[in-house]
Amino acid sequence: MTGLPERTEKKLGLVIDLDTCVGCHACVTACKGWNDQGYGVPLSDQNPYGADPSGTFLNRVHSYAVQLVDAAAQIINFPRSCLHCEDAPCVTVCPTGASYKRAEDGIVLVNEDACIGCGLCAWACPYGARELDQAAGVMKKCTLCVDRIYNEALPEEDREPACVRTCPTGARHFGDFADPESKVSRLTAEREGFALMPEMGTKPVNRYLPPRKKDRPEEASLLAPLLDIKATGLAGWLDRVLGKI
Amino acid sequence: MNPAPSVVIFTVLSGLGFGFLALLGVFGSAGMAAFFLWALGYGLAVAGLVASTFHLGNPQRALLAFTQWRTSWLSREAWASVVTLLLFAPQAVSDWLGLEWGRGFGMAGAAMAFVTVYCTSMIYAQIRAVPRWHHWTVPAVFLAYALSGALVMGAVRPYAAWMLVLLGIALALHWHFGKSAFARAGASMESATGLGRIGAVSVFEQPHTGGNYLMREMIFVVGRKHADRVRMIAMVCSVMLPVLALMFIPGVAAVIVAVAVHLLGALAQRWLFFAEAEHVVGLYYGAH
Ligand code: SF4
Ligand code: SF4
Numbered sequence: 052m053t054g055l056p057e058r059t060e061k062k063l064g065l066v067i068d069l070d071t072c073v074g075c076h077a078c079v080t081a082c083k084g085w086n087d088q089g090y091g092v093p094l095s096d097q098n099p100y101g102a103d104p105s106g107t108f109l110n111r112v113h114s115y116a117v118q119l120v121d122a123a124a125q126i127i128n129f130p131r132s133c134l135h136c137e138d139a140p141c142v143t144v145c146p147t148g149a150s151y152k153r154a155e156d157g158i159v160l161v162n163e164d165a166c167i168g169c170g171l172c173a174w175a176c177p178y179g180a181r182e183l184d185q186a187a188g189v190m191k192k193c194t195l196c197v198d199r200i201y202n203e204a205l206p207e208e209d210r211e212p213a214c215v216r217t218c219p220t221g222a223r224h225f226g227d228f229a230d231p232e233s234k235v236s237r238l239t240a241e242r243e244g245f246a247l248m249p250e251m252g253t254k255p256v257n258r259y260l261p262p263r264k265k266d267r268p269e270e271a272s273l274l275a276p277l278l279d280i281k282a283t284g285l286a287g288w289l290d291r292v293l294g295k296i
Numbered sequence: 297m298n299p300a301p302s303v304v305i306f307t308v309l310s311g312l313g314f315g316f317l318a319l320l321g322v323f324g325s326a327g328m329a330a331f332f333l334w335a336l337g338y339g340l341a342v343a344g345l346v347a348s349t350f351h352l353g354n355p356q357r358a359l360l361a362f363t364q365w366r367t368s369w370l371s372r373e374a375w376a377s378v379v380t381l382l383l384f385a386p387q388a389v390s391d392w393l394g395l396e397w398g399r400g401f402g403m404a405g406a407a408m409a410f411v412t413v414y415c416t417s418m419i420y421a422q423i424r425a426v427p428r429w430h431h432w433t434v435p436a437v438f439l440a441y442a443l444s445g446a447l448v449m450g451a452v453r454p455y456a457a458w459m460l461v462l463l464g465i466a467l468a469l470h471w472h473f474g475k476s477a478f479a480r481a482g483a484s485m486e487s488a489t490g491l492g493r494i495g496a497v498s499v500f501e502q503p504h505t506g507g508n509y510l511m512r513e514m515i516f517v518v519g520r521k522h523a524d525r526v527r528m529i530a531m532v533c534s535v536m537l538p539v540l541a542l543m544f545i546p547g548v549a550a551v552i553v554a555v556a557v558h559l560l561g562a563l564a565q566r567w568l569f570f571a572e573a574e575h576v577v578g579l580y581y582g583a584h
Contacts (some may be wrong), residue, residue: 054366069491079503103506103507104506105506105507105508105509106508107508107509108504111503111504112503113499113501113502113503113580113581114499114500114501114503115485115489115491115497115498115499115500116497116498116499116500117491117494117495117496117497117498118495118496118498119494119495120495125494125495126500127489127491129489129491131503131580140423140424140425142367143367143368144367144368144369144370144419144422144423145364145367145368146360146361146362146363146364146368146370146371147357147360147361147363147364147371148360148363148364149360165357165360166353166354166357167352167353167354167355167357167358167360167361168352168353168354169351169352169361169370170351170353170513171370171419173509173510173513173514174423174425174426174513174514174575175422175423175424176425176577177424177425177483177576177577178577178580179510179514179577179580182508182509182510183353183509183513184353185509187353188352188353188354189353189354190353245490245493246490247487247488247489247490248483248487248488248576249487250481250482250483250487251424251425251576259490261490261491261493261494262491262494
């Protein structure tokens with residue numbers, strides 16, 4: 052059913068730290084790798100070695116230049132994937148019931164066996180989190196690695212989304228936002244984590260942590276105490292003569 | 297949004313077809329003429345519906361689209377169109393064979409035909425992420441097209457002309473509100489990234505060098521360059537020329553000319569409806 056659950060027991064999601072992310076795209080690659088052999092059809096590529104390659108990805112890393120009001124511009128790397136919204140418009144528009152939000156943990160999934168590939172859910176998502184696989188004709192989206200996080204065949208440290216597991220800088224965190232004591236809830240509270248495009252009324256679960264304020268360069272040069280020394284003797288004479296030429 | 301021919305043709309033909317069927321349902325016709333007119337109405341509506349399946353990735357599962365009518369406008373549209381086509385069937389048979397079954401089925405079918413067109417329009421109007429579509433003028437335009445197209449086809453002269461004028465007004469309003477829709481929705485690169493809290497955002501580097509589904513489907517910008525010209529074509533062809541034709545050309549010729557240019561205008565309008573609609577996801581790519 053594409054009705055949304057009243058409430059979900061857990062609210063699983065990601066916290067993405069925009070302060071820490073270095074834009075290495077490791078999460079993009081890990082996601083592509085895992086989802087080539089995990090849940091549903093593999094993420095296909097079209098013309099991968101040709102002049103105009105393109106393919107299905109569930110996670111994309113953008114880079115933005117942000118011009119601060121009173122300081123130099125900053126580069127912010129910005130991973131973008133499904134936010135597992137509480138009021139997910141992608142779910143309610145689906146005519147077949149293929150798109151659904153799980154009542155137990157809030158993960159938004161696509162049942163590929165029921166998907167007709169109409170693309171309406173991708174239109175309804177404000178965040179570009181859904182891509183229609185061009186080879187299989189079904190909708191693909193982040194599953195929050197539902198086939199890892201509960202998978203007892205994996206060692207415990209691997210039971211988190213592939214992107215989180217792989218991030219070399221620890222910029223991605225996975226957890227339950229319904230539990231105020233979880234790591235993701237605490238990080239969000241401490242660092243004023245925010246939701247994307249709240250004006251779209253989707254109530255995203257994922258949160259982004261803003262970049263921290265950077266240290267300002269000192270106003271005066273670090274060499275200031277040395278620069279003020281009056282030269283004497285030969286150096287002083289040279290200084291005076293050279294100054295006159 | 298990408299103006300895929302399948303959706304442009306789907307919305308135009310099914311709208312016209314259902315409008316025309318509604319007209320036949322209410323006023324009827326008799327004998328062989330009835331057979332051909334009903335067949336024409338059914339042909340248009342069904343051709344439109346068939347075209348809509350061309351953009352599906354897995355059309356063999358299309359029957360599943362009937363399951364989610366509680367939440368999905370697309371599912372409601374599927375139901376409404378089938379119910380409408382079924383309701384008209386006994387009326388068509390009665391008209392053709394002169395069975396005198398009254399106009400009950402035709403009336404009910406006519407009501408459902410407009411429900412169907414409304415559902416079609418809501419597939420687009422429900423989408424908040426495309427601010428230009430998320431507006432009451434979208435159902436108004438779709439319904440006005442269905443009704444005026446049908447009246448033109450039925451050569452119901454004075455009413456057809458008046459309805460065309462109403463269509464012109466609906467179009468003007470739709471375009472007027474469309475201009476500021478994106479700004480009113482309040483989405484910007486700053487809100488899309490949330491980085492507005494620290495400064496003004498611009499794209500430094502795109503996430504991928506090739507194209508992708510999102511860009512092809514939702515960040516279609518080619519059409520916007522010619523938007524004003526297409527708007528003009530749509531207004532002249534679907535409203536002004538048919539009105540003039542109906543007023544000044546006598547006989548059947550008027551109807552043929554009026555229907556032809558009206559259809560052309562409707563196609564232009566619908567192409568633009570998709571082509572100039574900005575999806576908020578474009579913000580992530582520095583476009584919208
Ligand atoms: S981010 Fe998009 S795809 Fe994910 S739940 Fe929200 S609306 Fe749906
Ligand atoms: S593409 Fe598939 S999942 Fe998306 S709305 Fe259509 S049927 Fe549902």
